[in-house]
Amino acid sequence: MKKLSLIILALGILPGLWAQQQEEAAPDTSWKKVYRESAPRINDLVHTKLDVKFDFSKSYMNGKAWITLAPHFYPTDSLTLDAKGMDIQKVAIVKGASSQPLKYKYDGWNLNIDLDKSYKGGEKYTVYIEYTAKPDEVKVQGSAAITDAKGLYFINPKGEEKDKPTQIWTQGETEATSVWCPTIDKPGQKTTNEINMTVPAKYATLSNGKLVSQKANADGTRTDAWKMELPHAPYLFFMGVGEYSIIKDTYKGKEVNYYVEKEYAPVAKKIFGHTPEMMGFFSKVLGVEYPWVKYSQIVGRDYVSGAMENTTATLHQESAQQDARELIDGNSWESTIAHELFHQWFGDLVTCESWSNLTLNESFANYSETLWDEYKYGKDAGDAQNFGDMQGYIQSQSEKKDLVRFYYNDKEAMFDAVSYNKGGRILNMLRSYVGDSAFFKSLNLYLTTNKFKSAEAHQLRLAFEEVTGKDMNWFWNQWYFGAGHPKLSIDYAYDDNAKTVQVTVKQTQAGDKVFTLPVAIDIYTGAEKVRHNVWINDKEETFTFPYTTRPDLVNVDGQKTLLAEKKDNKTLENFIHQYKYAGLYLDRREAIDFASRNQDNPKAQELLLTALKDKYQGLRSFAMGKLDMKNETVRKKAEPILEELAQRDPKSKVRASALAALSQYNNGAYKSLFTKNVNDSSYTVAGTALESLFKLDSAAAVAEAKRLAKYPAKGKLVEVMTTTLVKSGDENSFDIIAKAFDDMPISQAKFNLLQPFCEFLAVVKDTKRVKKGVDLVIEFRDALAAYGLTPYVNNLLKGVITKKTAASAAATDKTSAQEQIDYINAKIEGDKKGF
Template sequence: MNHRFLSIVGLAAAMAFTGGCSANKAVIDTTTGNGATAEAVALPADTVPADSVPVWAPKKHAFNPSRTRTQDLLHTKLRVSFNWEKQYLNGIAELTLKPYFYPQDTLVLDAKGMDIHSVSLLKGQNSTPLKYDYDGKKLAINLGKTYTRTEEYTVEIDYTAKPNELEAGGSDAITSDKGLYFINPLGAEPNKPRQIWTQGETEANSAWFPTIDAPNERTTQEIYITVDQKYMTLSNGEFIYSRQNVDGTRTDYWKQDLPHAPYLAMMAIGEYAVVKDKWRDKEVNYYVEPEFKGTAKKIFGNTPEMMEFFSKKLGVVYPWSKYSQIVVRDYVSGAMENTSASIFMEALQLNERELLDKDWDGIIAHELFHQWFGDYVTTESWANLPLNEAFANYSEYLWAEHKVGADEAAYLQMDELSQYLDEAETKREPIIRYHYKDREDMFDSHSYAKGGRVLHMLRKLVGDEAWWASLNRYLTQNKYSDVEVAELRIAFEDVTGMDLMWFFDQWFMQAGHPELKVEDSYQNGQLRLQVTQIQDTAYAPVYRLPLQVAVWAGGKKTVHPIVIDKAQQTFTFNVPTEPQLVLFDAEQQLLGVVNHDKSEAELLFQYKNANQLGPKLEALVSLEEKLQKPEVLQMYQAALKDDYWRVRSAAISSLTNLKAEQAGAVEATIRQMALQDKEGAVRSEAVLALAGWNGEKYKPVFEQAMKDSSYLAAAAGILAYAGTGAADTKQRLAAFEKEKNEDIVLALASYYALQGGPEKYNWFINHIKGASGSELYYLLQSFGAYLASNSQTNTPEAIALLGDFAKNNSAYYVRAAAYQALMVMSDKAEVQQLLEEIRQKEKDERLLQLYGS
């Protein structure tokens, strides 16, 4: 599951419109070394006043074990058809089971919000009715006799699933839990296709078929799906055949012979173009809306190469019979790794021009890697979710490292660290945690971002050969089964011969992260490095940290390995001359916060010599306030020519701190970059920098930018040109009003919010009705500002539209934006009443706090 629901474009738009950005909270230095001596100094234990509990302190919740297995679900056979008008699924489920160990006379199934019509025991062609009790969530079936663990039996359940009648639930990561979704079921929305799709994680598949909905269960599967002739279907496993029915419908038969967890079962139905690809002898297909048939291979086309790369590295060939990827509308998360058939949000569908600015290889690699880590080997409980998600997250790094290069991989690692540290401001829990309030809480930056970074440290600790050999052992020994974190540790210990309990304990089982103060000094041929662990040890351990320190002296680099395992330690190194730079954590692998002060000269040397993304960006950020110094400005000028586009972009971002009269040394270069840089994002950054210095002077550049092939650069051109106040701005911007691209739409919205006038009302309404996710969120923000400046547009239609979003949208952040837009019109009695209704219906604690409820 990938839950990054805010798109890159949307986040860029947010930064452009609000002027905000999120800097990495820790730049971690990295290198390698030898010849260190360590001196430990004992420190008194930290004490925390009883009434001083940090906001991020781990919370006390009940213990959540894995599901006790009384029955073993062996096989699931489903026959399903649909009532689009009522949004019902009509189903017949045949489940084959046997007692797990102890004799059983009762079968308890998860079955949420269904009408149960009958339950029978099947023996050959014979069917015997069974007694049952049903409370709307659990179906308890009296089997009529006691079965032992050697006896299989099959029950048949005739039922109707009514997902829309369930009480709404969900989380940040998966915004709804009703399992089965009808999209535009009545065809009332002219620009939206009719679709049906499912989303099973965590335990929502039991809203559309009776099952044992737990991750430690395994079942083989058959599904017969009856639909109208015009629809395509997709499910797990192999497509076996289609059968034409006398009523004009068609039944598709899908079969999966290898067992998987029930939450990984899926269906998707709609009008799709199926673009066929292949890896070795297996089908690899991409299901997209017909409009995107021509770009499907450019979007998903690296999939076969990824399958080959991961299969070879893991030594475990992709295990399933096929691999399909399908894009659906109004998805409740980013993507989902259903066995052999991953589902993705609609943002993945890109046209040729959009592909110039972005790709989705990260999320595609993430879901593919889950086919091994999550599907082939599955977490036994949601407490162990990082055994699925940390590996999938780390696959994004592995793929970037292989396909794009070290800088892009390093950027992903820095971004992961930033995500985790942002969350750690208010939440610090063990990665593997049995004490949680709700299983959905496991889908956070601990399980994903921190988990991926911890796996990277484990890889660095044991070395690449042992890393891949250990993963092979873990997968082969646990295939088609459920695992807990100890089994991962044991696989690594069996391969390496190392006792890794200390590593798994401090990183997986304990909360928090190391916070280090590093100081270095040089005297009489010796470099003295003092490292102090300053994290609050009432809530986090004193860490054991094997890492490397790189030292440059006389232009020569030496790498020294050290092990930090005390609250305070001093390391000494023989160094012939005063060091030009000491780079702590030379491999840039540590998850934590490092405070290591460096002089201007050291940072300049670091930029030129460290040859790593983290140290380069640290130098650029740290020296922003000294831009007026010639040697510092020279460093930024060099950064403008860096091979990696993110360094060029970061340099431009820092240089915008110069006043217009100070920008002469770089202005011409940035002007050239605005027109000619090979990366659209950099051209965009350069255009906005010029706009900040002298918009009127660079109006021709902005005119050219609006014609740029990159949507990002064109959107920047729109904002920059509008900022000049040119008399023809509205006329020029009107030429973009039919564009559907998110960057363009949001750029126009930011201008129209204050300058649009009543005539732009229909433009806003039409785009809001067609938007979703991050685009809708930002559009609603602009619309609120627009309504405040154009009171004559405060119509009943606008009020009803915003009210519907505020009450019913599955994304809490969209509900919040709609509510805030309504607040603009709170002088109206009907709006006051509507706001009260919204507050009464809302259940999300964050929004209730925002609303003052």
Template sequence: MKYLVGRDFAFPEYLPRHPRSYDFDVVKMSLDVEVDLENGAVEGVVKYVVRAKKSGAVVVLDAVDIEVLGVSHDYFYDGAKLEIRPEWKSGEQVEVVVRYRARPRVGMFFVRRGKEVYMWTQGETEYNRYWVPLPDSPNVKFPWSVSITVPKPYVAGSNGVLVEVKERGDKLVYVWEMRHPMSPYLLALAVGNFKVYKEKCGDVELEYYLPSYVGEEWKFSFYNTCSIMQFLSQYLGVPYPYERYAQVVVPEFIYGGMENTTFTILTDWTIHDKHAQCPYSGFPCLELEDFSSHPLVAHEMAHMWFGDLVTAKDWAHITINESFATFLEALWTERSKGRDEYLYEIYTNFKIYLGEYSRRYSRPIVTNIYKIPDEVFDRHAYEKGSVVLHMLRSLLGDEVFRRGLKTFLERYRYKAVDVEDLRKVFEEVSERDLEWFWNQFFYSAGHPVLKVSWNYSMEDKAARVQIRQTQGEDSFPVYTLPLELKIVYEDGRREVKSLVLNDKELSFTLHGKPKYICVDPGFKILKSLDPQYPLESAVAMLEDEDLYCRLQAVEALKKNGSPKAVDALAKALRDNFWGVASEAAKALGEVGTAEAVAKLIEAYPVVAHPRARRAIIEALGNTRRREAAEFLDRVLHDVGESYYVRAEAARALGKTRWEFAEHSLRKALEYSSHLEVIKRGALEGLAELGSEEALRLVLKYAEEGVPTVLRMTAVQALAKFGPRREVLEVIRRALRDENFRVRYAAVAAALELLEPRLLPDLEERIERDLDGRIRRMAREVVEKIRKAMERGAEYQRLREEVEKLREEYRKLLDRVARLERV
């Protein structure tokens, strides 16, 4: 029963993990810390009021690499756990006190920017233990107060409400109080030269902590904060549950954002100018947005309910936190931009999950077979989980679904929960058994794969429709799927046929000749669809009013690749919804013929959405044609064009190997843009060229002292030059760099190279890196290198032959297109 564990996720030594249990309850924590910004250190006193569950209970606190200066009771410390032994009986309450000092290697980060130093913490998953002793498990919840001493004029923020600010000579003491019980990983501090802006959203105080180097452009990122809060409160039926909500922007943050209760910390990469968001129009521009911070703001805000108000009791159930936040992020898209935008986001989420499924592993969304907690924060937990929740909403109906959410949040307010608690609530409010749904989509790996085909008999004047489940062994053997089919007949009739697919194969007859059949027109069901549609049917379905039907048509036409299919895809480039145009562009790029290139270039000026334009540019790069390169060069140097379209043009230009590409990309290294995306695109384009001069330029940007966003791009791009001595030297150094993003880029480069000489360096990361994400990725790369070594030269020849076949196929299609059009 492979579907119960998945494929390639759990390594042989992995064992099931279970929620930690404690012999005591924490009533309250009081923390008093002084932050030494110059030396990257912290000294503090932490006090816990605890209650014994049994006589003689040992108070166990996680505390890694902390110098213990004193403890109120008898204790033992081994460098990772601090065991405190009060003399007490069951039910008694005592206060335990720990004085300590630490220079955290992880969990608390110190970033120098010019003459200023910024400090911020990151507790999830289990990293707060590196700077404060605490019971570091999500199933423990308690209120706390935090006193933070910092040098003047620095600002110190934390969870909850500000009680007071006291002067102590040349220092300031900020006292914060979190009055609601929260899990320890949500405790957070941030210190810096912040400008703090405030506004009201109903009764809630909204705060924005901006570093001194951020200008007025911050408003583009956060102007929808109150609207998002009001929407989530209304949709969930539970008002925002805290007194305050702060969004804190910091340099060099190692995630996009972190939902510390009332005190979300965000990367400064989210700050952008007007042109990054609205390159073709005034601000705001909901229908024509390019880069936007709204998804990040909505995701982290959603966690205030799912993740903070109710919390997964252990990491195996992280779907409670991350699947819901990703799904609610999409719901904000539906509210702000409409149904098609929402469905396309869910569709895109499913495709992102499929990428992880096909290239890395499969696992049940809920699994306790893991070693590193960070491992389960993946595309299964986020994107696939969001699609499962979308499916549940579709199955139950929005009204019942929302009633279930409200009941769940109110019943388990300030508690730790698991996915079974969620199932029981939904069964209660819907009066339906949902065990079958949970077993298929939460507790099993993989997903349904449906092959749909139909044939029409002129003699019988009837069509035979066949639906087959063809998923592999790592998926549920036979899914039960409530499925809708939209049938549009040649005579103009339309019907939606509802059925339940609960066998490997289902066939039925339709009386009349279908013009086309669309499976699951509302995209209600999580599944991979392999549409076996006739060409004429796919062309006709491009006119359907349902978004998912048009997306199916694009997929079928891409597989066909004929001149008629190219014409139809070219027409889809002008679809009213940008998502269809994007998918059509990608399809034409895969076809890759001269005719496809001409259609892409012809459509570009009339395509209004910057993200659809990005897709056209990416597609042109994949064709590797001179006429495409000349067009890409013009786009790259158009200062009025979107930053992100120009960045894509730089990447694509490199792929074309055009004779003037290197000169063009050198020029692009001079252009400024949001997150330096144009320079990054130029570096990636240069790497595609692979010349000696290109290598020299990319190596320059991989040096220490280069801004992180450029350096990490350069390090990863070096893999394109192959396992040369200078390339391997840089990657080895980057694997040991202090900066997480640089190390991650180095691991990604190692994955592309599959170079055995990097094995010792990667194995060192597996053993010594403090970030669980690095350890996991390094382990995967090591396994892939070893498999590649086993395959040897045969594996390399196969890769080369596949690339040759792709190019020959493009040339063949060109010849066929020319012949058919004579």
């Protein structure tokens, strides 16, 4: 599972806010005493066979299930299945070609069955169930990762929304497969399965495993039979239905398919086309070949999360579908594609045995994004991904949460920046500590030992201990079964008489916990580096190193792998040397950041100007964002470099950053540059150019925005175009603005547009338009309810009411304004969602 919040909102604090509201603000804290053990295994799933038909008019699914099980160890004469919100029509035991009814009790949540006899451990039996699934009538709670949990989703089932396709897709994690399939809905269960789907013949289908047959029916439907011959967890069961273009690819003779809406067929391979290379890379580094019969990826409308790693059949939200102009800026979905693919090993092949151990799934998928970027785009790209994810964890303010958690309010609360981001950074530290060879060999041992089974964190530890010969309890106790991270203050004292340098490291985090940290300390004299590997074991430690010539730099955490917040008390000269000679992404980023706080110093200015030409595009943009444009010297020296970058940098995002920086000069000479770039093929460049043009000539920018509104636009361009029209205050632009807002998928851009859109509604006088705009805001609010943003959106709407109330006081006709105010109040007070 790739979390929606971290993908689309780019606000790392949201997962923390949601979990904090769930666990700390909840009035009932009894959960703090409830130990979340792994689910007991009384019966084991062996095989699940389904025949299903869909009632699009009611959003129902009619199902027949043959479920083969066996007692885990002890004899049993009963079976309890999870079956949420179903109509149960028949329950029977299968005896060869016949069956006999069984007694059962059903409370709408669990199906308790009396078997025909007591079965011994390992003795197989098959129950047959006829049922109707009614997902829209099931009331379940989602999470910040998964905003709904009704398992089976009918999208535009009656075709009433003209611009939206009709689709069906399922979402099983955490325990929602049991909304549409009676099962033992726990991650510790493993079963093979087969699903026969009968659908209108115009639709394509996708499920786990291989498509083994297709049968045309006399009524215009078709039955597709999918078979999964290797065991996996029930939450990974998947069904997808809809009108798709299926773009075919291969990996070592295995099918690799991309299911996209027809308009994206020409660019499907630009979006998903690295998949076979990813499969090869991950197979090689893990020493475990891609384990399943095929790999397909499908895009679903209105998906409740970012993406989901259903075995052999990953589901992505619609943001994965990018047009050719978006892809000029790079594939924003590529890390998610890597994330879900890596789950096919970590999560699908070996599954966490309980949600307490979720990080065994998610930390690896998260870390795969760093591994892929490092392999494909270089060390800087991998380090940038790693750093960004570390900041996501730190900003989540989750220091009190253990990585492996046996106490939580709800299993959904496990899907947070700790299980994902922190877990991934811990793997990065572990890789640094044991070395690449041992790290990947340990992962290989973990996967091969536990394949097709479930596991807990100690089994990962045992694999590392077996390979390295080291006791790893200290690491697991500190990072997996503990909370928080170190906050370090680092000081340096040079003694030229004694020819020594003392490095003092203080741990300043709150509380009594002291972290044990293996750290590389690099000492530079010119370009020459000497590395000292030390252990930090105390709250404050001092290390003394001799020198012949006073070092130019002492670099603590030379590998830049610590999960920590650091106050590194180096001099500007130290940081300049670090930028030039230490050379890692974080070395350079730290130096740029320090120089940006000392821009009155000519040496700091020189470093920043050098960084504008850094070899890594992300740091070029970072340096631009740090320039102090109020400093005349910086402003003057940076200008020719910025102009050069704006016109000639090979990376579109860097060109956009340069245009944004040039807009701060308020120089009419750049109007032609901005106007020219409004038509750039990159949405990011075009949008930034339009934004920059608005600062120089708002009328010209509004005219350009109206012209551009006639053509398809996405990303930064549609965000700025719409904001520009909003700022113009021209009510006649309402239809353009509302359509642009409505067409945008749930995204950071749409979130950014929310406030100016509400400000625009405050000046719109037409009641029909106001109501339409408010409805769009409410729809977006409710889609984000699980993130705790409802109060924020409601406050924006209250601001609209305040302005309309003030305007009404001076108006002759107060009727329309009051109708609008009443309508907004009703929407705010209506279906209250969120926390």
